[in-house]
Amino acid sequence: MKERLLIADVRMPDGMRVDVSVVEGKIDAIGPDLRAENTVARENGNGALLLPGFVEGHTHLDKTMWGMRWYCNSVGPKLTDRIENERRFRAESGHDAAAASLALARAFLQMGTTRLRSHVDIDTDAGLKHLEGVLKTRDTLRDVLDMQTVAFPQSGMLKREGTVSLLDDALHAGADVLGALDPALIDGDPVASLNATFDLASRHQKPIDIHLHEPAEIGAFTMNLLLDRVEALGMQGRVVISHAFCLGALPPRERDPLLERLAQLNVALLTTAPASVPVPPLAVCIEKGVTLFGGNDGIRDTWNPFGSPDMLERAAQIAMRYDLRRDDAIAMAFDCVSDAAARGCGFADYGLHAGARADLVLVDAETVAHAVAARPVRKLVVANGRVVARNGRLIEDL
Known part of the structure; x- marks a missing residue:
């Protein structure tokens, strides 16, 4: 069974509200109202800003x-x-x-x-x-x-x-x-x-x-x-x-x-x-x-x-x-x-697009400039499709 993760309700840097589907460490799709299968692990972004790792x-x-x-x-x-x-x-x-x-x-x-x-x-x-x-x-x-x-x-x-x-x-x-x-x-x-x-x-x-x-x-x-x-x-x-x-x-x-x-x-x-x-x-x-x-x-x-x-x-x-x-x-x-x-x-497969390695960061900020200036707590960090940190704390089994 393929490993799947759905991150719902996040904002792209351009302001668009989307969901992000991750399959086996890669971004599978980015778009509004993506459908989640029963096997999907789900994270709710609650409107947080989505940044690439x-x-x-x-x-x-x-x-x-x-x-x-x-x-x-x-x-x-x-x-x-x-x-x-x-x-x-x-x-x-x-x-x-x-x-x-x-x-x-x-x-x-x-x-x-x-x-x-x-x-x-x-x-x-x-x-x-x-x-x-x-x-x-x-x-x-x-x-x-x-x-x-x-x-x-x-x-x-x-x-x-x-x-x-x-x-x-x-x-x-x-x-x-x-x-x-x-x-x-x-x-x-x-x-x-x-x-x-x-x-x-x-x-x-x-x-x-x-x-x-x-x-x-x-x-x-x-x-x-x-x-x-x-x-x-x-x-x-x-x-x-x-x-x-x-x-x-x-x-x-x-x-x-x-x-x-x-x-x-x-x-x-x-x-x-x-x-x-x-x-x-x-x-x-x-x-x-x-x-x-x-x-x-x-x-x-x-x-x-x-x-x-x-x-x-x-x-x-x-x-x-x-x-x-x-x-x-x-x-x-x-x-x-x-x-x-x-x-x-020369890091390959980088960015916020389908096919890229799923390296994602969620922060409570209005824009990229706001994130740089305020440096808010990282609400969620996903690395290679795996949640590695939540609310500023590293997952302990790393």
């Missing part, structure tokens, strides 16, 4: 201390200070990536996130230990949380001997995406670093998601080198550039040709919308046809005491960073943690 496009589940004791941060100001401090802390404290990632992943589900991309440190000291922990979490929640893991060299590709070999091992072990970091400013040789990255990705037929913090002209130089390789190797639609701070610092005459190349090669951008550094211009990216989506980065870790598994909160931060105030503009911020994030990460 949220997408976290960039986080670091392995690093988090969510739900643990407060970490007192006294680290130095440089990127390398934070990298070395974190490596030392994790080794000395015995930080457990399996337990940490499971706690935060469950919190994401509770708040309505059903698709998630997590970068995971691949380190010459720790080896694949952190990845193994996150892969356990991915396996534990595989029926409800669609999780991608990125094998991420937190110290760069070339700085520590053996990193490329470990990344090769990580992709063999089940990592979905190959990460990279600042080829010029961390590795000191952007050509060799990018060559190693694209060679490894090509051999494994894996997509790439690179952290690019490099500023202004340095970042633009690296980005052009990267785009040259995307074009030469036919990797259109398989590369994400995370952060891309340089695009927020360049004048339009230098920035716009880069955005046009990004659009032509279908290379997506990820922003966490930080307040302290330049960010890629959202409106111009949309105008040029570039996919720009959102994520938290680290949440409550040695780098950063902030962040939350609530993607409505991240959408609100994106809206504030880009000074979005109109309802239609705030809906663009929500797109960054929903449709655009699904496109950027």
Whole structure:
């Protein structure tokens, strides 16, 4: 017998009152007055707003201390200070990536996130230990949380001997995406670093998601080198550039040709919308046809005491960073943690339409903008056709 669920009386983002029929984890139909068979489990939405399950496009589940004791941060100001401090802390404290990632992943589900991309440190000291922990979490929640893991060299590709070999091992072990970091400013040789990255990705037929913090002209130089390789190797639609701070610092005459190349090669951008550094211009990216989506980065870790598994909160931060105030503009911020994030990460069968995976969130809000601004309790969260949270509380058997 097919598993069926009917969610009655909900409002689509356009205001239309509908029912949603779910069969075997997929949306079977959306429309008014759908007929329920005797075998249907039924939920009454009571006119709540229906949203698609949220997408976290960039986080670091392995690093988090969510739900643990407060970490007192006294680290130095440089990127390398934070990298070395974190490596030392994790080794000395015995930080457990399996337990940490499971706690935060469950919190994401509770708040309505059903698709998630997590970068995971691949380190010459720790080896694949952190990845193994996150892969356990991915396996534990595989029926409800669609999780991608990125094998991420937190110290760069070339700085520590053996990193490329470990990344090769990580992709063999089940990592979905190959990460990279600042080829010029961390590795000191952007050509060799990018060559190693694209060679490894090509051999494994894996997509790439690179952290690019490099500023202004340095970042633009690296980005052009990267785009040259995307074009030469036919990797259109398989590369994400995370952060891309340089695009927020360049004048339009230098920035716009880069955005046009990004659009032509279908290379997506990820922003966490930080307040302290330049960010890629959202409106111009949309105008040029570039996919720009959102994520938290680290949440409550040695780098950063902030962040939350609530993607409505991240959408609100994106809206504030880009000074979005109109309802239609705030809906663009929500797109960054929903449709655009699904496109950027390559999550298939996403959205509110028949045939999509049944990832649904109900909230008491009048519009999408209202939901982003008010961040109401999640009345119901459905992941892959299964009710996983109700009235802000996770179902305990997950």
